[in-house]
Amino acid sequence: MTIDAPQTPSLTTQFDELQQYFIKTPYLSINKRITVLKQLRSRIVEFEQELIDAVSKDFGYRTAFDTLLGDILPTMQALAHTIKKLPKWSKPSKRSVGLSLWPSKVSVTYQPKGVVGIIAPWNYPIQLAIVPVITALAAGNRTMLKLSEFTPHTNQVLEKLFSGELEQHCKIIQGGSDVASEFSSLPFAHLFFTGSIAVGKLVMGAASANLTPVTLELGGKSPVIITEKADIKKAAQAILFGKMANAGQICVAPDYVFVPKELEHQLVQHLCELYKKHYKQGVEGKNLTSIVSDVHYARLSGYLEQAQQLGATIIKPLEDNQQDPDKHRMGLHIVTQVTDDMQLMKDELFGPILPVMSYTNLEHAISYIKQHHHPLALYILGQNKQIQEYIIKQTLSGTVAVNDTLVQVTADDAPFGGVGHSGMGHYHANEGFLTFSHAKNTLVSGSFNPRIGMLLKQSKVLIKLLKWLYIKK
Structure with missing residues (x-):
């Protein structure tokens, strides 16, 4: 008697599962986001040596120095900085209403977008996979992370790293170009890609069918x-x-x-x-x-x-x-x-x-x-x-x-990102938080609001006042 290995759920099934998590909790509290990030930090420390060994296997040989300096340390720095700054980044931003909207108040509130797709490259398979995830999670999103098929040993460790409770916040996806193509076609709230210019164009084309906004981290000379x-x-x-x-x-x-x-x-x-x-x-x-x-x-x-x-x-x-x-x-x-x-x-x-x-x-x-x-x-x-x-x-x-x-x-x-053929959009720092957030214009009016009545009457006095204020040479 043989026992069949459990089949990996389809990409759509995994996307739908994360979407349900997001619908159930559309605004994850800042304290909960920080808890998730701290848990991720502990997991990286736990799997540090396994990650170093796995990346070396994938490259044929890679120095521990390159993995520590280019993968582990930047990821840990990003976690520490994000955890420290997140309460400030997430606060509503007060804006001026001007006399025309007095006595109302206006602010910009930052809301999670939903399920974010992230496609990672092979050259820094830890940092360039996890740092975008950190930024997207900090903004309160759920994430699906497509790893490079050229780093199978590293991918296995990352799957263990994101197992358990963290899987509710980030699902690991593996596979070749066919999987990447299907992945790019999912109706993500935002799609983040790091890789070549040629593939970046394909990713952007696939995302356009769903009007999915994209961030492209490319390269060039x-x-x-x-x-x-x-x-x-x-x-x-x-x-x-x-x-x-x-x-x-x-x-x-x-x-x-x-x-x-x-x-x-x-x-x-x-x-x-x-x-x-x-x-x-x-x-x-x-x-x-x-x-x-x-x-x-x-x-x-x-x-x-x-x-x-x-x-x-x-x-x-x-x-x-x-x-x-x-x-x-x-x-x-x-x-x-x-x-x-x-x-x-x-x-x-x-x-x-x-x-x-x-x-x-x-x-x-x-x-x-x-x-x-x-x-x-x-x-x-x-x-x-x-x-x-x-x-x-x-x-x-x-x-x-x-x-x-x-x-x-x-x-x-400081933000990181390209321009033109070297990329589109930013991540890292506050700009990264903004990339994965919806900035919502929020106007609040109180019980005293004479503006409404004057607008309904099409008051000539109001029109003269507004013209005097704003239509000048």
């Missing part, structure tokens, strides 16, 4: 501008950290560098020296995360081969231990003499490949950036504050970091 007279060694340190963390598999990783022509040789030299110092064992080192899969490794190798065929120069800081196809591991590859017809200058790299371009006039670098899609991040390396301000005002990007890389996304009290 995030440039670095090194300014004249910059400390080139410090610039190289910032770039190397940003490019090699998680082997460059980050949506805000530096994608290409603009450097003054007279500093180009020094930059390449310092990058090579720093790489030899910190990654001296290359792909055999325990401090280098693997490329997530054979497919992505082949994609990166293809970029290098094509660029070289089209005349680019590939610079490898180490003569040996730069690539391991069997374990899909890759060290830093600096690429100079690049052109726009090379695929590595068209696609988001998402790996340890660094194109370097020189400029003799800052306007050339700024013009190049402005002629391409708005990036998710822009990095400025150099101490001249006037030039920093000029670049920031002349360019449009989701985020900016000056004399730093990557860490701007961990600023808990």
Whole structure:
């Protein structure tokens, strides 16, 4: 006799269950939301080592440092900040009524939207899954979380983490592109997606059938501008950290560098020296995360081969231990003499490949950036504050970091989001709470309200008063 394994409920069934929870309690108290967030925080602490081990298995090898710094710590920071600030964020916001609505009072109240769908990527499978959930739960919603099919071991741990009472607030969904397509078509109150531009367009298209509002966290090619007279060694340190963390598999990783022509040789030299110092064992080192899969490794190798065929120069800081196809591991590859017809200058790299371009006039670098899609991040390396301000005002990007890389996304009290092809909408901080809330215009009038009677009479005195107040040159 065989016992059939229990079947996973359909997506519609799970959505309907969460919808019923929401209908039963459309406004979860702030204290209850904080209790749920604290329970989630305890679960993350409980499963910390399991999560670290699982992510490493999914990548083939991922350093514990990358998982702690990029996944666990930002998630815990977001929880602490949200728990602390939620009572303030959720308070009604008093607004001015003006003389025309006197003596009534107006405020904006923040109401949960309902069941929120969240689609997470593979590159930071803990942070980029849980932080949007934290923000949506803080706003009082129920959530369905679709995890990446490329991180099955991590997904198993997250399923355990969200089991029990937490399952009433967040249901974990697994599956490939077919499941993701069905997921995007559910009538969510809000749909949040992190991933590629191509898939983001599909998600937005599916959501439009239900008039579901969407937040898209995409990516693109995030440039670095090194300014004249910059400390080139410090610039190289910032770039190397940003490019090699998680082997460059980050949506805000530096994608290409603009450097003054007279500093180009020094930059390449310092990058090579720093790489030899910190990654001296290359792909055999325990401090280098693997490329997530054979497919992505082949994609990166293809970029290098094509660029070289089209005349680019590939610079490898180490003569040996730069690539391991069997374990899909890759060290830093600096690429100079690049052109726009090379695929590595068209696609988001998402790996340890660094194109370097020189400029003799800052306007050339700024013009190049402005002629391409708005990036998710822009990095400025150099101490001249006037030039920093000029670049920031002349360019449009989701985020900016000056004399730093990557860490701007961990600023808990600031929003995170792209613009144009790099994304739509925000999460993190108060802006994230607002994203997942309905801001309701609430007008309250008391027993004394002469305005109604005057409006019904179409009072000429009232009309003259209003014209005198508002219709002026």
